[in-house]
Amino acid sequence: MAELEREFFDRDTLLVARELLGKRLVRYEDGTRHECLISETEAYGGFEDVASHAHRGKTPRNTVMFGPAGVWYVYFVYGMHEMLNVTTGAEGYPAAVLLRGGVTNDGRRIDGPARLTKYLAIDRRYNRLPAARSSGLWIEDSGAIVPDSAVLRTPRIGVAYAGREWSEKPYRFVLSTDYTI
C-alpha cells in the first residue's frame, strides 16, 4: 500500500486529522510489522490554539512542532504515557495531529493515546524522526474510503485548562464504531 508522503501532512491540520481516519499506522522492527487502522485523532496547532503545546512559543519539547510536516512528535506525560503525534502544516507553523486510537487486524479497538502507543510499542525514540519507512514508523493508505457519515467530531479530551473557547472546539475526529473497513 502507498506510504503517505510529506505532501499529505503539509496541509491544514484539521484536514489531515480528518483524513488520517482509516489510514494504517505501521511500525516495522526486527522483521515484524505491527499495525492498526487509525480510528481517532485530534488536531492541535497554530499560535492561538491555547490547548496546543506550541501556544506559549518554542521550547525544547515542542520544537519539532515548528519544523516541517510529516515528522513524529512523541512526548511523555503523567509520568508513564507516551503520546504519538505527526507534525502538519508549513515549516515555522507549529501544528500536529495526536493519534488517539486504532483498530487491530482482528477488529479490536484500541481506545486512548497511551493504549495506542503501548500496543505498538512506540516511545520517544521516534521523536523527531520522519513518518516514513526509513524510520520504521509510517502511515499507509489502507484503500478504505471513510465517508463523512462515519466520522464523528467532538471537543478534544483533557484540555479543559485551555478555557471554554478552545477546549470546546470540535477538533477531535472519531471513526464511528459501526463503520467497518
Place this chain on the structure above:
DNA sequence: AGCACGATGCTCT
C-alpha cells in the same frame, strides 16, 4: 455505568 483517585516523571515557570 460513573466518579474519584493515585501512580509517576518530565517540562517549564
Place this chain on the structure above:
DNA sequence: GAGCATCGTGCTT
C-alpha cells in the same frame, strides 16, 4: 514546585 493532550482500580449508585 505545579501541573500535565492518561489509565486502571476500586468504590458508589
